Amino acid sequence: AQTVTQSQPEMSVQEAETVTLSCTYDTSESDYYLFWYKQPPSRQMILVIRQEAYKQQNATENRFSVNFQKAAKSFSLKISDSQLGDAAMYFCAYRGGGTSYGKLTFGQGTILTVHP
Amino acid sequence: ETGVTQTPRHLVMGMTNKKSLKCEQHLGHNAMYWYKQSAKKPLELMFVYSLEERVENNSVPSRFSPECPNSSHLFLHLHTLQPEDSALYLCASSQDGFGTGGSPLHFGNGTRLTVT
Numbered sequence: 001a002q003t004v005t006q007s008q009p010e011m012s013v014q015e016a017e018t019v020t021l022s023c024t025y026d027t028s029e030s031d032y033y034l035f036w037y038k039q040p041p042s043r044q045m046i047l048v049i050r051q052e053a054y055k056q057q058n059a060t061e062n063r064f065s066v067n068f069q070k071a072a073k074s075f076s077l078k079i080s081d082s083q084l085g086d087a088a089m090y091f092c093a094y095r096g097g098g099t100s101y102g103k104l105t106f107g108q109g110t111i112l113t114v115h116p
Numbered sequence: 117e118t119g120v121t122q123t124p125r126h127l128v129m130g131m132t133n134k135k136s137l138k139c140e141q142h143l144g145h146n147a148m149y150w151y152k153q154s155a156k157k158p159l160e161l162m163f164v165y166s167l168e169e170r171v172e173n174n175s176v177p178s179r180f181s182p183e184c185p186n187s188s189h190l191f192l193h194l195h196t197l198q199p200e201d202s203a204l205y206l207c208a209s210s211q212d213g214f215g216t217g218g219s220p221l222h223f224g225n226g227t228r229l230t231v232t
Contacts (some may be wrong), residue, residue, distance in 0.1 A: 004158070033218035042206060045223035052218060091159070095218055103149075103172065104221055106159040 002027045003095050005105045006107035013082045014115050020067075021110050023092030031097030034068070034075045035104070040088040048090070051075065053097070079112075087114045119143045122207050122224035129197065130232055133188060137192040137227045139207030144214060148190040149221065150182060153204040197231045202230050 003026045013019035025034070036048040051059045051068050058066050063083075065077045077114055092107040120141045129135050141148060150162040164172040165184040179201075181193040190207055204226045211219040 019198075035220055037223075042227075043206075043226045045206065045208070045221075047220045047222070050218070050220055097218060102161075103161055103164060105161075108158050 002029075002094050002096065002105045003031075004092055004105050004107040005116070006090075006092055006110050008110045009108070010111045010113070012113040012115060013079070015082055015084060017082055018078060018080045019082055019112065021079075021090050021092075022077045023077070023107055025073050025075065025092070025094050027073070027094065027096070029096050033095045033097060034066075034093070035093040035095065036064070036075075036077045036093045037093060037106075038086075038088045039091065039109075040085075045091070049077065082114050084114050084116060087112055119222050120207060120209055120224035122205075122227050124227055125225065126229045126230075127227045128232060129165065129194070131197060131199070133197075134193070135193040136194065137205055137207075137229075139192075139203035139224055141188055141190075141207075141209040141214075141222070143209055143211075143222060145222070146187060147210045148184060148187070149208040149210075150190065150192050151206040153206055153226070155203075159206070162207040162216045179221075197229075199231050202229055 005097045032053045034051045037045045038048050039045050049059050049061045049064050063080045064080045089109045091109045093104040123138045147166045148202045152160045161174050163182040168184050179196050183191040206226045208221040208223045210221045
């Protein structure tokens with residue numbers, strides 16, 4: 001079974017600074033997808049970024065980028081120029097690429113605090 | 117984003133009550149999911165429906181009964197719940213059903229359930 005581990009229960013960053021959230025996963029599959037989701041106090045899980053395992057290039061979305069290390073099974077999220085609105089719980093998630101339909105396996109989450 | 121709508125937003129019920137959670141997606145997706153989010157635990161997948169057929173029941177107690185009458189609606193019927201069932205219940209949908217594409221899940225705002 002796949003597992004996802006986020007080793008940082010809480011992180012903090014100053015506004016306009018950069019922060020990196022860590023995620024590792026365990027799988028025997030070669031084809032899969034990785035995601036970062038953000039959950040603000042409104043409770044809605046919002047997709048931040050998506051990475052396909054077969055792509056070596058790291059995904060980027062504006063101020064958000066990932067460092068995907070397939071051999072090390074590591075998938076960290078970098079937030080540049082942090083903003084107050086980035087404060088939320090961040091979840092790393094894994095999805096198999098075979099017949100596992102849409103099942104996502106989530107990490108425990110990292111609470112990000114942004115200080116003005 | 118209002119693509120996935122969940123009602124009610126909050127629900128308090130006694131252990132002998134029967135209630136239902138409702139989810140509606142307006143995205144034309146083929147798959148729908150129920151997840152349970154408890155404090156200090158990773159999100160737990162409960163049920164998956166693909167093209168209105170239940171494809172996964174993740175060892176969920178029978179006091180939780182899902183229903184998917186069509187690809188846009190998903191219900192979770194609750195009866196004789198226990199206090200440990202108190203949690204945030206999240207509904208999600210995705211474009212694909214089985215297997216391919218790695219489509220991300222789109223989540224609703226969740227129903228905060230308290231069992232007294």
